[in-house]
Amino acid sequence: MPLQMKLSAITLDCPDPLALAAFYQQATGLEPHPKSDADFAGLIHDDGLFIGFQRVDDYRAPSWPDQIVPQQLHICFKVAEELDEAQAQLLELGAGKPEQPDEDRYRVLTDPAGHPFCIVSER
Template sequence: MPPQMKLSAITLDCPDPLSLAAFYQQATGLEPHPKSDADFAALNRADGLFIGFQRVDDYRAPSWPDQTVPQQLHLCFAVDDLNEAETRLLELGAGKPDHQPHEERWRVLTDPAGHPFCLVVSG
């Protein structure tokens, strides 16, 4: 039998880990990891999964939808109301690309470091 693997972390490159962690903390309500610092910050989820943010010198934000600088990955968040969630996240500092492939079903936003992420209706 192959070894069992449990996802323990998702880590994003960025220029300012504490700032990006603060954005996602406000967006998700996850608790900051107590050992977060200027080079690596993280948010804890109750089941042990954490989202990490690591400082990268000369960071280049992904370009979406073109792939001049590939996005490499994106996060998806389930929400009850697309419009309400989008409004709140834009107020927190998210961006909204002009290209929205299926705006009635999901929204593509970018975090303050330029990473694309999606909002999808839960359920």
């Protein structure tokens, strides 16, 4: 029988934990962890999922899609809006838009620290 595990946390390396937490807070509506600071910040979901952001000296952002610096992590989010609308909102928040493999089905964006993430429409 397989071990029963529930995902409880995801932590991203970055140069500025509070700034990256603010980006994801605006993008997701998750609540900030009350003990967030300049070295480690976090967001909490109602179901207990925690997204953490930890300061790393000499952080090197992933280079996607070329993988010269591997992406290290890839997060996907479902969005209620149409992809164009959700993408526009995320770009306004500071996301980047690298080369796209398939803009009809999903969009690959990068957070302000360079981590790639996807958005897919729930529709």
